[in-house]
Amino acid sequence: SQQGEEDPQALSIQEGENATMNCSYKTSINNLQWYRQNSGRGLVHLILIRSNEREKHSGRLRVTLDTSKKSSSLLITASRAADTASYFCATDSLNTDKLIFGTGTRLQVFP
Amino acid sequence: EPEVTQTPSHQVTQMGQEVILRCVPISNHLYFYWYRQILGQKVEFLVSFYNNEISEKSEIFDDQFSVERPDGSNFTLKIRSTKLEDSAMYFCASSETDWGPPQHFGDGTRLSIL
Numbered sequence: 001s002q003q004g005e006e007d008p009q010a011l012s013i014q015e016g017e018n019a020t021m022n023c024s025y026k027t028s029i030n031n032l033q034w035y036r037q038n039s040g041r042g043l044v045h046l047i048l049i050r051s052n053e054r055e056k057h058s059g060r061l062r063v064t065l066d067t068s069k070k071s072s073s074l075l076i077t078a079s080r081a082a083d084t085a086s087y088f089c090a091t092d093s094l095n096t097d098k099l100i101f102g103t104g105t106r107l108q109v110f111p
Numbered sequence: 112e113p114e115v116t117q118t119p120s121h122q123v124t125q126m127g128q129e130v131i132l133r134c135v136p137i138s139n140h141l142y143f144y145w146y147r148q149i150l151g152q153k154v155e156f157l158v159s160f161y162n163n164e165i166s167e168k169s170e171i172f173d174d175q176f177s178v179e180r181p182d183g184s185n186f187t188l189k190i191r192s193t194k195l196e197d198s199a200m201y202f203c204a205s206s207e208t209d210w211g212p213p214q215h216f217g218d219g220t221r222l223s224i225l
Contacts, residue, residue, distance in 0.1 A: 033213055042115075042202060042218035043154065088154065097142065097206070098167055099214060101154040 005102050006089060012108040019076040021105040023089035024069075030092050032065055033099070034074050037086045046074075046087075081111045117203050117217035124193055125225055132188045132220045134203030143186045144204040144214060145178065147171070154202065160186065190222075198224045 006023045013019055023032070031050050035043040049056045049065045049072065056063045062075040076083055086106050090099040116135045124130045136143050145157040158168040160178050177189045186205075190197055200221050204214040 035216075042117075043204075043216040045213040045215060048213050090154075096167060097214075098144070098156040098159055098169070099146070099154075100156070101146075103153055 006087070006105045008105060009103070010106045010108070012110065013079055015079060015081055015109055015111050017079055017109075019079050019083070019107055019109070021074045021087050021107070023072045023074070023102050025072075025089075025091050025100075025102075026070060027091075027093060029067075030094050032063075032072050033090045033092075034061075034063060034072075035088045035090060035101075037088065037104070039085075043088065076107075079107075079109045081109050083107060084109050115203055115205055115215050115217035117201075117220050119220060120218065121221045121223070123223045123225060126195055127192050130190050130193055130222065132190075132201050132203075132222070134186045134188070134217055135184050136186055136203065136205030137215055138184070140205035140207050140215075142166075142206045142208065142214075143178075143180070144206075145188045146202045146204065146216075147199040148202065148219075149199045157188070157201075193222075193224045195224050198222060 029051055031048055033048045034046040036046055037043050047058045047061050047063050049063050060077045065072045086104045088104045089102045092099055118133045143160040146154050148154045156169050158172045158178055159166045175191045179187050200219045202216050202219045204216045206212050206214045
């Protein structure tokens with residue numbers, strides 16, 4: 001798989017449920033970031049986790065990073081209809097600040 | 112909260128024409144980027160820019176592309192002779208430093224080449 005592959009590709013849940021999205025990458029990273037994209041809009045930064053961190057929280061978001069498995073997960077707790085969007089992981093590496101994006105997970109939260 | 116702003120939101124251009132996409136990064140940011148997203152595909156890096164010069168560019172960023180910071184606030188992407196395959200959403204981003212703070216993205220310019 002390419003750098004930054006998310007799974008599942010699509011996820012549908014009811015409001016109040018938790019949503020978990022996963023991201024795998026291939027090369028060593030410096031940081032991993034999660035972004036949200038509403039349909040037809042730009043990318044909104046959600047959370048950044050550095051390669052020496054294992055877990056990070058921000059509000060209803062929880063991100064984990066396992067560098068030995070080259071994977072990360074994004075958990076959205078108590079989801080809301082407004083969380084409906086595509087979610088992307090993006091990595092950067094040493095000696096470069098360009099972001100490499102994954103394919104994204106389309107999350108649909110039904111009220 | 113400060114934002115990256117991009118204009119226009121939608122640009123329709125005939126194939127072969129030049130197009131300039133404009134961006135106003137967040138005012139205290141020093142690092143600037145362009146990315147593009149072809150419909151249904153991944154967001155792809157085009158170029159990064161720091162201290163008035165390109166610091167990195169991708170294979171996509173060929174001689175038809177150029178970037179400029181013509182004044183203290185604007186950051187532009189020019190495509191000299193557009194092709195059909197340049198149709199995409201183009202995103203500008205900026206960051207304070209290059210060592211990890213997030214890149215903040217604008218809402219993008221949808222470029223349609225006819």
